[in-house]
Amino acid sequence: MNRKNILIVEDEFIIADVLREILQNGGYDVCGIADTFAEALELVEQQKPGLVVLDIYLKGKKTGIDLAHVLSEKNIPFIYISANSNQKVLEAAKKTNPYGFVVKPFREKDVLIALDIALYRYENNLENGLRQNAVFQKKISQILEMVLGWEDKVMLLGQAVQPYIPFEYMSVGLTPAAIHHFNQLGFLRVGFEEYQVIGPKELMVITRLKMGDLTAMQARQAPIKIATWYNEPELNELRSDAPFINFIANTYDLKSCLVLPISIRHDIQFEFHFFSRRPDAYNADHLMMINRFQSLLGSFIKAMMADGSNPFGTSFIDNTMVKPAIQAPGPNFFEGIIGSSHLLLNVFDQIIQVAPHNSSVLILGESGRARRR
Secondary structure, eight states: OOTTEEEEEOSOHHHHHHHHHHHHHTTOEEEEEESBHHHHHHHHHHHOOSEEEEOSOOBSSOOHHHHHHHHHHTTOOEEEEEOOOOHHHHHHHHTTOOSOEEESSOOHHHHHHHHHHHHHHHHHHHHHHHHHHHHHHHHHHHHHHSOOOHHHHHHHHHHHHTTTSOOSEEEEEEOGGGOSSOOOEEEEEEETTEEEEEOHHHHHHHHOOOHHHHHHHHHTOOOOOSOEEEOHHHHHHTTTTOHHHHHHHHHTTOOEEEEEEEEEETTEEEEEEEEESSTTOOOHHHHHHHHHHHHHHHHHHHHHHTSTTOGGGSOOOOSOSSOOEEEOSSOOTTTTOOOOOHHHHHHHHHHHHHTTSOSOOOOOOOOOOOOOO
């Protein structure tokens, strides 16, 4: 795919023509101009553009934001060029994770700089993705070689995933078709690299439900066939189709969920559920990340299911009422920093992710100042 091959999606002919001249003068090839969603989609399939310059409003019912979702699925970078200042529309556009935004009226310099930055960010993301895969594969290999129990290894896997897929609660288990009893195992994050193991016994104590209630609830849970995410409004709409997901969300005040199904055999499916207390924690970037890790996670789970200590072959009934929190081995780099808020823990995750690299870090956020009492 030629990254210099640009598709223009703009419903005003004069502006589209100006953009074409700017891009061609800047050394880019314009593979086409579209003014509707359908025409743009057809050109995307035919021309395979390296980047799309996209207006928010187009002719017809579907907008540039609708097209942006398709481009994200196809892993095609895009930038918005729009004069729209409606806050609601801009928030919707922002959630599609564009690689840039140019406001009309624009200068030639504005467009070319935005394109350069967008292409740099995209290529850098690809390189980072390969590096992340290699690092994650190494961590999985190390976890499997450790002399630890089944729960400890899955907890360490969650810790390895945490910097990429933030969560306050991770649940793992088989689909209802593969089992005859409640089999979900959960990990509640209670601190940095510290998790509380939540099995059926713990859930029965916390919720005062019986094992039969939990089993019946899981039996009504429809298997999820493809990785996806649910933010707060979507999660609320899932109540009848996903009783277990909503049960966990309500029990621990969780607002969003990302689900990854992994096929173990043709008749057995394993599912990861990542939950967050933030109402909009997950987006297309997290889905792309988890899809990239899917093969590695599948290998890990298949190895773990072959382990003789695999708990999913048992009834999960034991004499332990409350299991202690598991502290991950290794040094605590944030000793002395007090706090266990999920937002603070997310900051720790991000720091750990960039700490090994000798490079500058740009920190973005609202301005503020400390207050003393």
